[in-house]
Amino acid sequence: MPQLALYTFGVLKSPLADPAPLTHEFYDIGEAVYREIGGHPGYLAHAVAAEGDRGSHFEADWGAWGEFAVPAWYDKGRTAETTALATTLSLWTGLRPAFDAVYTGLHREALNRRHDWFERTGYPAHVFWWVCDDVTPVWQDGVSRLEHLHAHGPAPHAFTFQHSFAPDGTPAGAEGVGPKSERVR
Template sequence: MPQLALYTFGVLKSPLVDPAPLTREFYDIGEAVYREFSRHPGYLARAEAAENGDRGALFGTDWGAWGEFAAPAWYGKGRTVETTALATTLSLWTDLRPAFDAVYTGLHRGALNRRYDWFERTGRPNYVFWWVPDGVTPTWQDGVSRLEHLHDHGSAPHAFTFHHSFAPDGSSVKSPTG
């Protein structure tokens, strides 16, 4: 059965290594959100670095089957540990409803309410979904490509959102947002 890939991307107001309270708060809540997601029904896996590196060490890190780390072409901030100012995830889910429930409840819901404290408003989509065959691990480059496609062409079976969703066969489905 196909699995649902979710890629998220946001540009932070300050680098991940910034010692300011808001940056520390964002980083700390992120770890708690990951733990909560990992226990959520419908959650399958997420991209994790093969080794725990420094905060902000995304580029050049070994991500195993998730591939080489990539960011959208429009990301213009740093790519070093000292300058990286982005937050991104790549995960697998069983279906749209469990992903929706995880994103819009619990700790993540609280974090969404504070997103403008931490993230710049870019005018670009900050997440994208697509279906992958069972047993296939999506890559960071897949996520970037799908996000850019969503921005350029809107929601389609190739790259879609909660608000305009598609089934694995490409047919439009009722949005979990109601």
């Protein structure tokens, strides 16, 4: 049974090591969101660094999730002191469970505050693609698919909630899936 891979990427307004209250708030909310999403029906797994150090994405050991990578447009720091990004790589049973987890509960609350923490870049913030059930996607997969989505728009290779595809590559009905303002009509 195919699984749905989800890669998210955002550029933060300040480095993860910034001692400002907004940075601490982002961490506190993020930790609670991960706990809640981890118990959500349809959630399978997400990339976790072996050592879990804040801000050390580039030096961390991500195990089966591969070497850490970021989109070409990320132009901020790459050290624990200067990294200014938030990213996830996860696996789901399908689009509906991922949507329900992203647009409800604590994650929905965090999305409502995203402009407090993230820059508006003009690039997509998430991308989906299907993988075989025995495949663990790697960071570079997410990066290349997000860049493909930005350059070419949604396709079976790289798609969004709003313009999704079934595992066989046929367009999936988007009715009722995706933020109301972005649903396909």
